[in-house]
Amino acid sequence: MRLPVSTWPDIDAWLKQSTTIVIPIGSMEQHGPNGFLGTDALCPEIIANHAESLAPDELLIGPTFSVGCAQHHLDFPGTITLRPSTMIAAMVDWTDSLLRHGFDRIYWFNGHGGNIATIEAAFSEIHARRSFDPRGADTRPDLWLQRRDWWDFAEVMSLCKQIYPQGHGSHATASEVAVTYWAHPERERQHTAMSPKIAPNGSISDAVRYRRDFPDGRIGSDPTQANAADGGRIVAASAQCLIDDVARFGRR
Numbered sequence: 001m002r003l004p005v006s007t008w009p010d011i012d013a014w015l016k017q018s019t020t021i022v023i024p025i026g027s028m029e030q031h032g033p034n035g036f037l038g039t040d041a042l043c044p045e046i047i048a049n050h051a052e053s054l055a056p057d058e059l060l061i062g063p064t065f066s067v068g069c070a071q072h073h074l075d076f077p078g079t080i081t082l083r084p085s086t087m088i089a090a091m092v093d094w095t096d097s098l099l100r101h102g103f104d105r106i107y108w109f110n111g112h113g114g115n116i117a118t119i120e121a122a123f124s125e126i127h128a129r130r131s132f133d134p135r136g137a138d139t140r141p142d143l144w145l146q147r148r149d150w151w152d153f154a155e156v157m158s159l160c161k162q163i164y165p166q167g168h169g170s171h172a173t174a175s176e177v178a179v180t181y182w183a184h185p186e187r188e189r190q191h192t193a194m195s196p197k198i199a200p201n202g203s204i205s206d207a208v209r210y211r212r213d214f215p216d217g218r219i220g221s222d223p224t225q226a227n228a229a230d231g232g233r234i235v236a237a238s239a240q241c242l243i244d245d246v247a248r249f250g251r252r
């Protein structure tokens with residue numbers, strides 16, 4: 001089931017059988033010359049929706065939290081970011097809204113490495129607020145929060161290594177671009193030559209330094225390797241891992 005295309009009676013019925021929800025969470029930031037700005041929000045959303053199509057009775061997919069922490073990409077047109085403090089505040093409000101309905105297992109399915117520290121900080125903020133609340137366990141449900149990065153399943157990592165032995169990279173990766181091409185084949189870009197073929201590696205800090213060190217936006221990657229067919233293999237692998245992982249999470 002998908003929350004944005006469900007009714008409130010649908011969600012009411014869901015809550016009688018499960019208190020788990022999956023929230024795709026990403027970012028709106030440049031992804032090199034041939035990757036979409038929405039890549040990091042699209043990838044977890046595409047995989048989660050595919051998983052839901054395979055197991056509609058087992059998964060409830062929430063709306064995508066599509067803007068995250070991307071300040072370092074702001075020198076590239078189209079990037080939109082939240083400050084970490086804003087993102088934490090928004091995640092607290094999303095969680096409190098869901099808790100009010102009875103969801104006590106919230107699984108954040110992440111598509112952006114730059115979100116990880118802030119998602120974990122948001123979890124700490126949410127748990128701290130509950131710790132300061134003097135009410136006992138008899139008056140409120142437990143709350144379980146989980147972050148999982150879509151590429152971080154062992155099966156998905158080994159598949160990506162097999163498809164892209166060279167130039168997979170760490171930003172604007174071949175795999176993430178392929179996943180978006182699978183879902184939007186009409187928007188697949190012709191493979192323009194990129195120079196250098198494999199982008200440099202390095203550390204990041206602010207937006208100006210990022211553009212200076214990584215002028216076309218890529219880090220360590222050759223996303224000209226991306227195609228829709230390989231994207232479909234990656235989506236299938238990650239979707240099955242997601243179904244299994246959420247089932248384990250729901251039983252905790």
Ligand SMILES: [Zn+2]
Nearest residue numbers: 039040172176
């Ligand atoms: Zn990305």
